Amino acid sequence: MSWLLVLIKSALLLFVVITTFAYAMLFERKIMGWMQLRPGPNRVGPWGLLQPAADAVKMLFKEDLTPSTADPLIYKLAPFISLVSAFGAYAIIPWSEPRPGDIWSIGNVNAGILFIFALTAIGVYGVSLGGWASGSKYPLLGSVRATAQMISYELAMTMSVIGVLIVAGTTSLAGIVHAQQRIWFVIPQLIGFAIYFVTAVAETNRAPFDLVEADAELVAGFHTEYSGLRFGLFFIAEYVNMLTVSCVATLLFFGGWNAPFGWTFIPGIVWFILKVLFFIFCYIWLRATMPRFRYDRLMAFGWKVLLPVATLNLIATAVVVAVKG
């Protein structure tokens, strides 16, 4: 029976994540509109609520072009790598307090957070192979940038998270949330959280770190040649990744489903969703207000600021934990 349960959970989760993607997109356009003193999409349905459906239909019926210079096989493979690695993370993200014999995630992996890092690592291939396989110059530049940026920031990101793992003493996501019942890790690991947040924006290629698709310089970066549904897959992957890093930030630093101020009358899952939404709002806020980095500064910032600070934070955490016993 357990495989049936896994199947139902997967289908349900897929539906939830795709719907969240669709409305995160609308949410983003609305919020950015308001921040820039314009109404945002408001033509399709009440308050523009049917906009995602209209976009989806448009995306489905657009012609799917493959450039003649492209490598056809890898060109077609790349969006799938992006999408599969983006969705894979939801197999283990726990949404609420596990009860005996019943968990709020598809699987409970002991190496939880490492599993998510492994999937993030695979996700880089979608961008870099996609850009390479397009067989034209702007996508290639975009994909070379993407590879360099993502591996540079992944290092600092992993370093910032290890501090949390040391404090919690486990790599399981549910275990880390349990360890935060007394105090959220954002307080003892404030530096770790700051580095995680910055690197997470860079990992998902969102503004101000969207050098990968910098439209002023590279047309649209790695997905310049993609159209129709294949472009849609990259687009979904970007938003799902944003949702994933928001979930991970909530689980690692903001107590997951633990209620603040002891307000336990609101169920854990509601808290979890509210915290994730807060992070998504922060992403949109950043995009609407921050100008794009210059490429050399981005690299210098990653290697000369984030990585050393993350390493020092890790050493300091390890020393404190070792001294306290």
Next chain:
Amino acid sequence: MTLFWILGVLLVASAVFVISQRKPVYSVVGLLFHFAVLAVFFLTLNAEFLAVIQIVIYSGATLILFVFVIALLSSGVAPFSVGPNRMPKAAIPAGLIAFVALALVVYGILRAPLVNAPRAATTSIPGAVGAPNVFGSVADFGKALFTTHLLPFEMTAFILMVAVIGVVALAGETTPFVPSLRRARIIEREMREALLRGGEE
């Protein structure tokens, strides 16, 4: 056991794919698949941590640099064939050495105490993948790495460090490499021909 054979066939097939492709990028994609299957293989052996680390290190860090280099050199169109082809001469000795090395590994495995011991005598009971404090879990792995296997672990780190310094010493020449004009022309022509050949395919 069925899973073992399916995975084994996939592993060998993807490895053959990697070395038989003419386009470097296809080799990279094949290797990516190979690493993924290898990770699943580790999972079937309850080595969960090893499986995840396999992906993080090899797919996430090492292999992506291959993609990076291929993209930078733009050689994905056709393989470089600068210089005489040494393959026919090298094939037989290399094959022999590889065979001897493989035979030694098989011999070593067959003599290992774990293989010869009766099945019940293995120290830990393999539990469900994902459960804590069972064979292959993160805590178990870390404990073994930093207590009973500390010396090999540190030695490996040292050897890798030596390799990295060696690469820097070899590649990081103080005077830049300037080919003679004749040599430069030959390289340029051969690269152009390689690109043209790739375009015809």
